[in-house]
Structure formats: C-alpha cells, structure tokens
Amino acid sequence: MKTCLTCSISYCEYDVRPHYKVKVLQRHTLIDVTAEFEGKRCHHSEEVLDIFCRTDLMPICRRCAQESHKGHDIILQTMQHAARQVREKEKEKNLKCVNIRKISCISEVQNFSYYTIELQMCGADENQDRGLPGTVVPPPGKIKFLSIKPNSVVLNWGCPTGVDGPMSFRVKWNSFQRMEEYIVIKGFHRIEINNLEIGQQYFFSVATEDKDGNRSEWVKESVFTAVPAPRHLTKEHSEATALSLKWTKGDKLEKIPHRYLITVTSPEKEPQAIHTEDCYKMFSDLEPDTDYTISVLTVLNSHYSEPVSTTIHTDPCLMEVLSQIGLEDQYENKLTPSTVLEINHNDTSESNLETAKSLPWAFLKKLMMLNANARSVKCLSCDMDSDKSNAINPLDLITALFLCSDSFFQQDIVQKMSLCQFAVPLLLPNSETREITMMLWAMREIVRTFRPSKEAFRKLNCEERLVHSDIPLVSFVRLGKMLSSKSEMLNKLLSNNQQQNDTFYHRHMVCGDVPRRISNGLVEISWYLPCGNRNIDIFTEPVAIANLRGDIRAFDKQFSFLCETSTAVYIFWDESEAGALKSLEGRVVKARVFLISSKKGKNFTLKMMTLEPSLKTTNLSKKKTDAELMKVIQESISKMLERCPDKVQLANLADKARCNGILVDEHTDECQSARKNVDKITTFIANTSEFKDEHLRSQGNIWKAISWLEKEWWRLRKVGNQNIENYRKSLEITEKKFRTKQHRFEMTAAMLGFLNGVSTSEVPRYYFLKWLEIDLDNLSRQQLSALQAQYKQKCLTFPKEKEQMEEIDKQMYACSLHLKHFFRECGQLYECASYLPEYSCQRKTMEQLPALCAQMLLDGFSIELVDGDAANIPMKWITEVLTELHNMMNSKSKLKVIAVIGAENSGKSTLLNTMFGVKFATSRGSCSRGAFIQLINVNIDVREELKCDCILIIDTEGLKPHQKAQEDHSHERDREVASLAVALSDATIVSVSRDNSREEDILNIVLHAFTRLKDVGNKPLCHFVHTNMSDMPPVERKERDQELVEQLNEMIQKDTNLTKANITKISDVMEFDPDFCSWYLPAVWSGTPPMAPFSVEYSETVYALKKQLIGDLKKCQERGDLTHFAGRIECFWKDL
Secondary structure (H helix, E strand, O other), rough: OEEEEEOOEEOHHHHHHHHHHHHHHHHOOEEEEHHOOOOOOOOOOEEOOOEEEOOOEEEEEEHHHHHHOOOOOOOEEEHHHHHHOOOHHHHHHEEOEEEEOOOHHHOOOOOOOOOOOOOOOOOOOOOOOOOOOOOOOOOOOOOEEEEEEEOOEEEEEOOOOOOOOOOOEEEEEEOOOOOOOOEEEEEOOEEEEOOOOOOOOEEEHHHHOOOOOOOOOOOEEEOOOOOOOOOEEEEEOOOOOOOEEEEEEEOOOOOOOOOOEEEEEOOOOOOOOEOEEEEEEEOOOOOOOOOOEEEEEEOOEEEEOOOEEEEEEOOOOOOHHHOOOOHHHHHOEEEHHHHHOOOOOHHHOOOOOOOOOHHHHHHHHHHHHHOOOOHOOOOOHHHHHOOOOOOOOHHHHHHHHHHHHHHHHHHHHHHHHHHOOOOEEEEEOOOOOOOEEHHHHHOOOEEEEEEEEEHOOOOOOOOHHHHOOOOOOOEEEEEEEOOHHHHHHHHHHOOOOOOOOOOOOOOOOOOEEEEEEEOOOEEEEEEEEEOOOOOOOOOOOEEEEEEEEEEEOOOHHHHHHHHHHHOOOEEEEEEOHHHHHHOOOOOOOEEEEEEEEEEOOOEEEEEEOOOOOOOOOEEEEEOOOOOHHHHHHHHHHHHHOOOOOOOEEEOOOOHHHHHHHOEEEOOOOOHHHHHHHHHHHHHHOOOOHHHHHHHHHHHOOOHHHHHHHHHHHHOOOOOOOOHHHHHHHHHHHHHHHHHHHHHHHHOHHHHHHHHHHHHHHHHHHHHHHHHHHHHHHHHHHHHHHHHHHHHHHHHHOOOOOHHHHHHHHHHHHHOOHHHHHHHHHHHHHHHHHOOOOOOOOHHHOOOHHHHHHHHHHHHHOOEEEEEEEOOOOOHHHHHHHHHHHHHHOOOOOOOEEEEEEOOOOOHHHHHHHHHHHOOOOOOOOOOOEEEEEEEEEHHHOOOOOOOOEEEEEEEEOEOOOOHHHHHHHHHHHHHHHHHHHHHHHEEEEEEOOOOOOOHHHHHHHHHEEEEEOOOOOOEEEEEEEEEEOOOOOOOHHHHHHHHHHHHHHHHHOOOOHHHHHHOOHHHHHEOEEEOOOOOOOOOEEOOOOOOOOOOOOHHHHHHHHHHHHHHHHHHHHOOOHHHHHHHHHHHHHHHO
C-alpha cells in the first residue's frame, strides 16, 4: 500500500500505477505505509500498528489514535490494505450487499426531484459474477453532485449511450475511515446518500448493469462532505481602532476538533488571514472610520466551510484626536473670535510646546498673525517620539479646529489661511457624524485682487469676492495608492521659478507623513490668480484648484460633487492597481476626465478618459518625471482656459452639494433668517451715494454743520468783537435748530430694518452684521474699483492735476457705504433724541441703541470714535456706548490703550490686524478717515500681571504731507486725531514709510501730538516702525535710529513755542529708546501678489513688537476703567 503525500490519498498497488507512468504524478511523494508497520508493535502499548497517522506521517496503534493522536488525519491501514490488494472481482466478494426498498410506481418519479433511499445491509452479493462473457455494457455519464451537506450528498449521472428503457446501476462508495458500501438501483439516475461523516472525502463509483448481470466500466468521482459554517456571527464591541466578534460552532461540530480561518479586508489594505480555535476574536490596530469586511470559515481536515461574513465600520476617532490635542470641550462649546484673540500667557511669556495639547493654540497664534509657517508647528514630544505616536498630521489639526469653531471664527481662519496662500476647506468631513459640509459661509470673506489677461493691457486690477467670481474649477483626485505625492505635484503646478508656494500640505513637510485620522475625505480649494505679468503668470486667467484627500472609492459623495461641478478632473492612478479602474466604468461625469497613470511613481502618462458606456482611454503624453508631467498639465489647463470653459460661482453650487448628500454651512435657520433681513435693507440700495442721502440723512451735511458749531464753541475763531457768552449762546441755539431739523426726519425703512437686525439674540445678530457687511462691500466695490483705477491713473500720468484728483477722492467717499455709516446714523439718532423730553417714547427707544453698539464691540467689530467726514466725536453717543460696555463687563473694565499714528498708506491697519488678529479696514486706494477703536479681552490668568481687564486698540487716519493736507483741508483734522490718539494711549506706535520726501512733515505732526500732552503730564511710550525696510543692514539701521533722534531734537529746538514750554529734547515728551523701540518691517508680501504669501519675516517682526508692547503695558500705571476712559476722551477732545 502506498500513501501519496501530495494527493493526501492512499492507494493499493493497482491504483498507484499512474504515479509511476504519468509525468505530472511522478513528482508526487509516495510512502510505503505497510512497510512501516508490518511486524511492528507500539512501544507504548505493545499493540499492533494497524493505523497510519497522515498528520505526523507515522504508524500508530488504536490506543494512540484515541489519545496522543486524537483529532489527527488517520487511516485504518489493515482494512485499506486488505481491500486494495485484490482484483476488483475479488474485492466484490468482501462487499456488503445493499438492497433498496422498491418504489411502487417508477413512472411517478419526476425529474429534478430528490428521493430518499433506505439502505439495508445483507451480506455478500451472490450474483456478482454473473454475466455473459464478451458483453459490452455502456457506462453511465459523468457523476455530478447536486447537493453536498455535512452528512449527505445527492449525486446523479448521465444515461448510458445507446440504451433504451430503464437500466440498473451499481453505486458504491467509501472513505478512508469507512469500509466500501454499495447499492443497486433501477430506473433512477439520482440518489441521496446519508449517514456520512462531516468533512471527509468520499469516493463514489457508478457502473451500468444489464439484466444478465454484465457490468460496464466504473465512472468515478470524489467529493468532500460539507464542513458546517460558523453560526451567529455577531459584533461584540467596536471602537475607533479595535473591534471584537463572537460566533458559535457549526451544527454537529461540538465533539469534532476543528479550527477557524478569519479573513479581514478593508479599502487600500492587503487582506489579512488569522487562524484560531476559539469562537471569539479581538482585532486591534485598525483604521478609524473604515469599513472592515470580516469572514469566518470552519477548517476541518484542511477543508473549509462556506464563509460567514459581516461588514463593520470602525468608529470615527474624532473625539480621540480632539482629546489628544486638548479640544474635546470645544467640540460642543465652539471657539469664537473673541476667545481666541484674547491676550493670554502665550503673549506675556515664552512657553515651549511640550505636548500635543499646545498645538491648536500655537497654530492659531501663528495663523492669526499671518505666519505662513503656521502649519509646521510641532511639540517637543513629537521630536522625541521616533514612532510618531504622539504626532498629529497638520491636516487633522486644521480639520479639528474647523469642527471646533463657530461659523464666524471659521470665516476668520479661512481668510487668514487664504492670505498665507494655504488651501482652504471646500468640503469638510466630520468623522463623528459622517457628514460632509460645504464651507460656503466660511469662504465668503475671501476678497482678492488680480489682473486677468483682458485687463492686463489697461493695467487695471479686478477686486472680487471669490465665491462670486466666475472661475473654472479643476479637480485633482487619486484612485488607489500612490508612491508620489499628489499634493506636492499640485504645488509645482501652481508655482513658477520665482515663487514656490506649498499651497497644499504634503507628506514631505513637517509631520506630513503622519497618518491622517480625521481629514480623509477633505476637499481643499485654492485659486491661481494672475498678476498680468506674462513672465510670472502660469495661467493668464484665474482658475480654482480642488484637491480631494483620500481614495475616490472611499469618498464617492465628494468625487461625484467634483465631477458635476468641475471643468476637468485629473485622476492620479498607479498601474499596479489594475482592478481599481473598474470602479469608474459607467459613471456619468460632466467634466472632462484625464487619467494620470504611473508605474511606481515613475514614467507618467497623461490620458484622455471616457467612462460611459464603457471605459476607454487615449494617450496624450508620456513623461518620465513629475516636473515634466506638470508642464504638460499646465499646457492642458491653459488650452482649456483659452477655450472659455464652463465657469462656476461657488455661491451657486449649494444646490448641487445638497443633491449629493452634502450639507451647506450657511443653510441654517439663523443664517438664512439674517440673510432675508439684510435683503430687506439692500433692496433700497441702487446707488450708494443716493442711498446715504435718502436713508441715512442725519449724518450728512447737517451733522457736519453741528460739528462745526460744537468745535467753534471751544475755539471761538469767529467770535470777533462779540461777547463770548452771547456768541456761545447763539451757537447753542443754532445747534438746537439743527437737532430739531434732525428730529423731524422720519425713521426710514432701511434704518428700521437695521435696528431690528441688531436687536436679535447673539448668533442671529452676528449673522446679520456679517451679511450686511458683505453685501455693502459688494455693492460699493464696482463703483469704487472704477474710481480707484481713475485715481491711480491720474497719480501716474497727471500728478499735478490736484483738483481732478480731489474730485475723484470725494466721489470715492460718497460711494463708500459700510457698517460704520449705519452705526454713525444710530449715534446721530441717539444724540438727537437726547434733546427730547425724558418721557418721550422715541427717546426711550433710542436709549437702547448704545447697548447694541457696545455689544458690537464685544462681538469683535470695530466702531468709529472720530467721524472722519465731520472731524468730530458724537460725545454723548460714545460716552454712553462705553458706559454700557462697562456694565456688560460687570464693571470689570480696567483697560490699557495702544494707538497707532503715522503716514498714510504706511500699513498701520495691516500692522494692527497682523499683531492682534483684528479686522480694521485696510486701504483700497485711499486711507480711512477719522479714528476707530476695537476691544481685546485679557484672559483672567494674566489680568493681575497686566493690571487690566482689556486692551483698547485705536487705529487712526493716515497723516498727509503738508502740501496735500492743505489741498484737502485735512491738516487740522490730522493733528487733532493724532493728538487725541497719543493722549489716550499708554503706548503709541508711529508708522513712517521709507519715503524721506514726506517724512519731515509727518514727524512734525507726530511731534505736535506728543508735545500737546506736556500740559497734562502724560508721557506715553513710543515705538517707531519703519516699513518696507527688509534690505537694510543692522549697521545702517542703527545710524538711521540716531539720525531720527537728532532730527526730532532739531525740530524741537527750532520751534520757539516748544522751547518756551521747556521742551528741549524728545525725551521730554515721550519715552523712546532707539535700541528697543525702533522697528524695521520688511515688505508685507513675500513675492508678487496676488499669488505671494504673507511674509514670514514681517509676521515674526510684528510678533516681536507685540511682545515688547505687552511688556511695556505691564510697566504702565493703571488709568481707570471704560467710564474713566470716556471722561478722558471728552476732556482731551475739548482741550484739542
């Protein structure tokens, strides 16, 4: 007897012959089993070795089979040997005969039906040798198994050829563990054999017999009985990175040894196989927010059951990430602008980033100061952790911050990211809720200036709010895994030789190789905007670039949205994942689709692709490197832009987002209600100048006349020979007449709508103010852009035509319409109502307005302190607003004041915005008039150290050179505003530009402002900031500082009025140390706008200045709270 280890079957000498003749079978390994145990006994029990263990490849006795070899694959060697050592005729003498109980009517047997046949054992077949010699009986057809169950099989066979009428068939079967059995049936071609053993191989043979007992050749086939599958597969536990399953044994397997094979599959991962003998399994180190398909099979005698499968989605790990970075509380209690911008211990002292919990605040601190290195923050523990288990991918950090911020702070984050040339979220995933949100509201504040090819000839710029710009969208996605970085290649696509921007964060940047946990599915967007210089511009027309993070197969909603909204979609695909392309076939795509294939990150091929009705590709170009590929894609996009592709406005894509199951951030009841309230106001605005005359009447010429009367009451410039008391009484009477005239103005519908909007609760009020601010800016922009272009053209071509330039300047102010005009109107309504009787209903209504304006200051908006158009302060209004603010702060309003003064267009507002993250209006061709204030809270932890509860920032109108000031009659207003700012401040920043031709005039005004304070004994700290000085070496800076001090001292000595007042040097009027209080700021932009990011050097220099200022404020003495500050405003203004 021979056992084939390759086939795992034992053969007699007759059946083993093919293993010696067939070439393929000659390679198999044969063992002479009988030779191993003949004449031998077990050395344990001294019993005969009549069993062979195929698991351990050794002969064993029956006792060992039940003990140490229990459950192994064994063969009864003596039985098999005896049965297979004789000829077939001789073997049949030892077979047991099985009779079948007759069926009453054979004709009733139906096709394709199962019949259970009882077997009756009856000894040897006495007629088995009957038959006529030489008779050939046709064999039956091939055996087929119709049903295979653990304990039974149903087999059938084809009819013998050339035979009519019913035939008899002899069916025999055996296994390695059971003796051969047979049955003879007549007229049937199908039979069910029962009482078989589970998971065993059975050998079936069927032969045709005629009535004379002649038998055909045997038709043979083997089959394994089925292995019962596991039952009741259920999930016991699941979390972000682990899950557990349990199940019960298959039917009738309780006493049979067996094992289980578990397979685990997930997207973008290789399948994993696990063996176990338990009915329970814990899986760990899983990817969060991922679908895992887990199959369990029973394994018996090296054969498997049918799999039992389940698909489980691991929990998102959002809360785990938020806990790691210290934002778990902010998921419910969102970050707001006021809480993030408050002064805290990070502003008062240096602190290292020890743990991941410090990362969000470090990132926001840098981002709010427009530091383009903000995404590269990392903690010390990340540096020491070689496996980066404590590290976090910056994209996860940004995603977490957006999910933990309110709608208004999201706007701030997006605006700052855009200025740093970072890509911003278009579609934001939430792994906790599995929702995707289109960040339309968050992007509404992005306003950029660029020069497309159609305007390049006229050298005119376009200033647009990007969500309303008609710009083609080009999307980049990936299918499967990629060896090269898609985002890094996109950065090369958007960069030229002179300007390299890391717009999209990628794996080769700090912590970019840390696995993403919550940002997969994020779609970022950035814009390429031309500057009009063909030597620099990559594209001559603007284009939006979208980038999907993750495999498109896992993020179908995002991919479908991009396919519907994009002009073109570029799909990166590695050819090693050939099957991945099938997932795209038949997809309906409106965009042109390009396939970028590569082989392990090399040898790129750009192909045009069609997806329906079948997938087809057409090669367009082959390149060896990604740099060459990017040039081809640049050319591809440029040609597309030349053909005037379909353009989209992001603001119009909200409906398509909803159709794809994507939420839209501004589709909330509060936001939409505020939108409708603003629409009721803007419907009245056809022309901004006319709207102000008709709907904001109290602040026009009548307010300017009142302002002149109020100032004349103190100045007495027109008193002449009149009695002063009588003259002042006449001024008061005239002012009262003007106030009466103001009172007669009826409240307009626009102002009623405004008052209703600001009288709502916090969130609707904020939405209302933001919508109104956005809409007013949009309405003003078209008229202002044209006038600004004219003004710039006049300055370049006809600089001496002052009258025309002055006229354009007046038109620009007339067309300007902003929130300040509505609050200016509120101030005038309040001032006018103060002349009404105390019991007047209108007066009581107007008395609620200061509280609304005070709340606006708390919300982070700036308000107007000095009306630049009227050159006056509505004193009652400002005093009451500050008093209400004091009350809202629970009388904890001790404050310190920082003011900035300096030359026009010297970047004062930009400096304050960068330093404190505030949002003073920046110049767009001409300077803001007057002075504005904004409040910054001080964290309770550092209030004692700073000796204040808040810091008030004063931004002032730019100072003009003497000649220009004389032309527009603003020289007096310049001096008054500058002097007031200095008088109110604890620390003053003086901004001077590099233009020396006008510096002396500016310094003269600055010096005048500081010397006015000599009488009141106030001597503030002073920091001089020199702008656009990046190329000045330290030695030259020191010389310039010395020259500045000498110049100021010389100006003092030339002024006889100052010398009479005992002012002989600069230190008599200000605290100024050139070594610590002189700053040189580089250019704001690092390159050529609009694609240039904010300068890192500028941001870091401003941060150093901020630290110095905070240190200065610690040394300043306390000067009271907001009510005292209101009194100082009135006192100083009257004195001025």
